[in-house]
Amino acid sequence: MILSELPAEFQAAKPVIDTITAAGFEAYFVGGCVRDTILGKPLHDVDIATSAFPAEVKSLFKRTVDTGIEHGTVMILDHGNGYETTTFRTESGYQDFRRPDQVTFVRSLKEDLQRRDFTINALAMTATGEVIDLFDGLADLDAGILRAVGVAEERFHEDALRMMRAVRFASQLDFSIESQTEQAVADNATLLTKIAVERTRVEWEKLLMGQHPERGLQSLLTTGLYQYMPKMADQRAMLDQLIALPAWHLPTIESTWTLLAWLMDATDEAAIRKLLKTWKTSNELINHVLAAIEALSALQERGQLTAYENFSAGLAALTTANQVATILGFGQDQAVLEQSYEALPIHDKHELAINGGDLVQQKLVTPGPAMGTILAACLRAVVDGQVNNQTDALLDFARMAADTKNH
Numbered sequence: 001m002i003l004s005e006l007p008a009e010f011q012a013a014k015p016v017i018d019t020i021t022a023a024g025f026e027a028y029f030v031g032g033c034v035r036d037t038i039l040g041k042p043l044h045d046v047d048i049a050t051s052a053f054p055a056e057v058k059s060l061f062k063r064t065v066d067t068g069i070e071h072g073t074v075m076i077l078d079h080g081n082g083y084e085t086t087t088f089r090t091e092s093g094y095q096d097f098r099r100p101d102q103v104t105f106v107r108s109l110k111e112d113l114q115r116r117d118f119t120i121n122a123l124a125m126t127a128t129g130e131v132i133d134l135f136d137g138l139a140d141l142d143a144g145i146l147r148a149v150g151v152a153e154e155r156f157h158e159d160a161l162r163m164m165r166a167v168r169f170a171s172q173l174d175f176s177i178e179s180q181t182e183q184a185v186a187d188n189a190t191l192l193t194k195i196a197v198e199r200t201r202v203e204w205e206k207l208l209m210g211q212h213p214e215r216g217l218q219s220l221l222t223t224g225l226y227q228y229m230p231k232m233a234d235q236r237a238m239l240d241q242l243i244a245l246p247a248w249h250l251p252t253i254e255s256t257w258t259l260l261a262w263l264m265d266a267t268d269e270a271a272i273r274k275l276l277k278t279w280k281t282s283n284e285l286i287n288h289v290l291a292a293i294e295a296l297s298a299l300q301e302r303g304q305l306t307a308y309e310n311f312s313a314g315l316a317a318l319t320t321a322n323q324v325a326t327i328l329g330f331g332q333d334q335a336v337l338e339q340s341y342e343a344l345p346i347h348d349k350h351e352l353a354i355n356g357g358d359l360v361q362q363k364l365v366t367p368g369p370a371m372g373t374i375l376a377a378c379l380r381a382v383v384d385g386q387v388n389n390q391t392d393a394l395l396d397f398a399r400m401a402a403d404t405k406n407h
């Protein structure tokens with residue numbers, strides 16, 4: 001197969017391949033970028049594999065960065081772009097079920113393609129668009145099949161993450177997992193516990209954000225792989241529920257975790273924190289999900305949010321909540337939601353026209369907890385539209401609040 005019209009990403013990277021081949025080495029585009037081009041999907045990264053050893057690659061270009069030199073990866077900097085070039089290699093060892101004990105640089109493309117996970121990811125392409133297909137990846141691509149390169153059982157023993165990659169690609173590409181490959185996932189599912197949570201999480205997020213999540217979810221159920229994902233052992237019913245949702249699409253990682261927390265009944269702060277800490281997400285994501293779940297509860301209970309709920313959530317978490325509410329069948333018109341958020345008198349507590357210093361200066365309070373309580377009451381009154389956000393009006397209000405507190 002020769003691809004005649006290559007996407008712009010390849011055109012830009014072509015001089016890199018040309019330089020390597022002019023020096024007498026082989027160099028190809030490999031992996032996901034070849035697969036996605038044939039499928040007509042947008043590319044996110046262009047990987048190059050070469051027979052040149054890292055030192056040889058470095059000698060051919062002025063500017064390079066050792067991004068993963070021990071694995072053979074060198075980044076070539078060219079006209080403001082960076083291209084990852086990896087020396088053909090074989091891997092061996094894999095005593096821990098997740099990474100090779102040893103990588104060996106080789107000169108043969110075939111050996112390099114052989115270590116790759118699925119036939120559709122084991123395609124190479126020359127700079128002129130000729131596809132090199134040594135493992136029948138093109139036929140599988142055409143038929144929509146994920147098939148391990150070689151003996152599936154062995155491949156999952158080498159690296160158990162590949163099982164998560166299988167279900168993730170099933171979702172992203174709307175592919176089915178070939179029966180022996182799927183059986184090998186079922187037989188080796190427990191090995192997933194050997195894999196770092198962060199790596200499993202990335203695949204789980206990609207699965208859920210894929211175009212056909214129900215497909216990946218169904219494979220998780222069929223193979224039982226879900227039982228070895230963090231906090232998922234007792235979540236069969238939740239997975240069934242997800243599969244049964246009418247056509248849904250999760251646009252962001254934030255909406256993904258908000259939907260999961262909601263369906264897993266992690267709706268109070270402690271439970272949400274526990275769930276997301278187990279999955280080792282960032283604190284930023286945890287805070288976002290906490291805010292989004294509060295907004296989501298309000299949307300479910302009342303179909304709308306109070307001014308103060310809008311303010312507390314912030315526009316980003318509100319948007320997430322509404323994306324998830326839409327999937328769950330109680331979404332609101334996003335434009336209306338945004339209008340009511342924009343209409344708030346202030347959007348950040350720092351916009352309040354008085355601060356603690358003003359209260360002390362006016363001898364309304366002494367610094368301490370009472371000050372916080374009064375400022376919070378001021379904030380709420382402004383957001384609710386009871387008091388104008390002006391210093392004098394707020395000092396009057398604070399005086400009243402302080403008096404009520406003192407009597």
Ligand code: ATP
Pocket residue numbers: 030031032033044045047115116117118121122159161162
């Ligand atoms: P995407 O970038 O869309 O997530 P991809 O297939 O490009 O998908 P990468 O993780 O970028 O995935 O890896 C690039 C290539 O490296 C793959 O196409 C595959 O050939 C190989 N590869 C990646 N991870 C593994 C793995 N765990 N085992 C074997 N080969 C792998």
Ligand code: MG
Pocket residue numbers: 032033045
């Ligand atoms: Mg990739």
